[in-house]
Amino acid sequence: MAALEEAAVAAPVVAPPAPGLEHLLDRLVVGDCLEVMASMPDASVDLVFVDPPYFLQLPAKKLTRWGSNSDVESPEREWDRFSSFEEYDNLMRSVLSECQRVMKPSGTIWMIGSYHNIFRVGSMMQDLGFWMLNDVTWFKTNPMPNWLNVRMTNATETLLWATRDRTSKGYTYNGAAAKEYSLADLDSRIALNVWRIPICTGRERLKGADGKRLHPTQKPERLLERIIRVSSARGMVAFDPMAGTGTTGAVAQRLGRHFICIERDMYYAEAAAGRLGSGVEIY
Template structure:
């Protein structure tokens, strides 16, 4: 049964879904490994397999940026895949059972970002510091979450930023945030100090910190939204990809989900490889990659800067008109 058959969508709902026909079509483009492979064979591809079955078949030292969004230590279902919460020491053991094996795919200059919630963050940190240089812990506000009468509302997640060595790439200029100026100080001549006047208000470019409060978790009216239960915002991946990779670099995601990492990598001219066990999510990824052919925009990012959440911004469009019906994937479309 396709996603369209499961839910009745409101007229303004922009959630990306795949029909049975689209699953049949997009699945033709998915890749499967049957043994050790070369980087050129899997570049810009979605691998529809269990990561743990193909881990040792991946090429050596071909990844510039590794983004890992593993199952958190929660009882959660991902379509047909189910993850059961376990004691923290068992989750730590599970994470370490595969994490070191993945690291051989990294270049010596690679950067790694590992997602976690508060229940799995300490385990990720303990394991990561054994094998990598841990540079920072990013905490981002999800702004969603259920209220709790006897506890604090859970609305944040962590991302551990690590590198293989002391030689790594980080472009801070690409990830500055444009914020409204609250105190518009001027020099004796009335000129702005480190800020600019615009017709839409006064703004300042600021250095990014490890606290991210400018993200919006995808929801039904956003064009990037899917039915994946833990989908990361494109803006989140945009920050990571722009900061820790260059055009032409390869970005790898071993738990791809509905494809946000590959989609954002393609929007910014990076190569990508993603692994996802679920067929429907793989086909969602391929559909979203097809959309990139006419829409490379990122909500919350335009004119080369990131904007605060809910701040006015001039949207930069591709100039291509969105078709009324998304075309099915064609192998002739440049990937």
């Protein structure tokens, strides 16, 4: 897929980043995204990728693998815990409203989630006036196994792609790139809303000092590569308010886009900064 050339899009003339973003541009900012976003001007970013807590509501008890009787390493972390759907919804509504405010009229937003949260955030987005362009199914070719054998293995996540509102015009869609991905994945000559991509493993997966995965939900670079190529052009600003290990920034940098990454957890932020070759900016 690396062979996909940017030349597939007639290179649009991209305006320089909006004034007022200088303190955040091409930086990994450590802080609460709502506080940091309050310092961003209206209508200033071209592309938003939100990979939020999914509120997985995993059981507190230790899980044992069906068959081998060994312990399952839980993906649950403190940042994914909420006391209720109401608390979760309040956070997501605030984050989405701020994203909408900082998006340019020609900007688009990608929201990713699983069956745990995507229906809630999808309906919230429609209530806020975002205009849906696609729901993309990410089919994971190597999904996490279904350790307990009490239901089918979940092998998909959903990406919602939307404009700021119904009247938005001139958003970036690189249809040629989308078609090439569909041809490679599904042998389809038309651009389909199904993407076949493995979850992040191997050398790409960042490890902590203990040799275990550093972040439970690090997204694969191939996923961000599609998002960024399909919906932005060189020189545009990609914004990720909940950046984790900085996958959005790393791919944006490689593809010649500006980025703004915010992450609240210093441990993840330092790993992300290492990946981006930048320092962390404490907000």
